[in-house]
Amino acid sequence: MPEVYVHAVKGRTPEQKKALVKDITDAVVKNFKVPADAVMVQIMEAAKDTKAKGGVLFSDRPPG
Numbered sequence: 001m002p003e004v005y006v007h008a009v010k011g012r013t014p015e016q017k018k019a020l021v022k023d024i025t026d027a028v029v030k031n032f033k034v035p036a037d038a039v040m041v042q043i044m045e046a047a048k049d050t051k052a053k054g055g056v057l058f059s060d061r062p063p064g
Contacts, residue, residue, distance in 0.1 A: 002028050003040045009058050010045045017043055 004024050012020075021041040028039045048059040 001038050001040060002032055002034060003042070004028065006041065006043045008043060008045055009048055009051050011048070 006020065006024070021043070024041050025036050025039045028034065029036050032039075049057055051058050053061070
């Protein structure tokens with residue numbers, strides 16, 4: 001069973017998450033030749049004040 005983990009900062013809508021897991025599942029099905037129900041996708045969300053890029057917390061970064 002292929003497993004894909006996506007690490008992201010919180011803030012995406014349920015619709016965005018549904019579209020993402022569908023696209024990832026489709027790619028794994030196509031490339032690994034497995035049925036869709038064998039693919040597990042998990043979105044690992046982090047609060048903006050617990051994740052940083054370039055030494056700056058996402059909560060301190062300008063939007064965009």
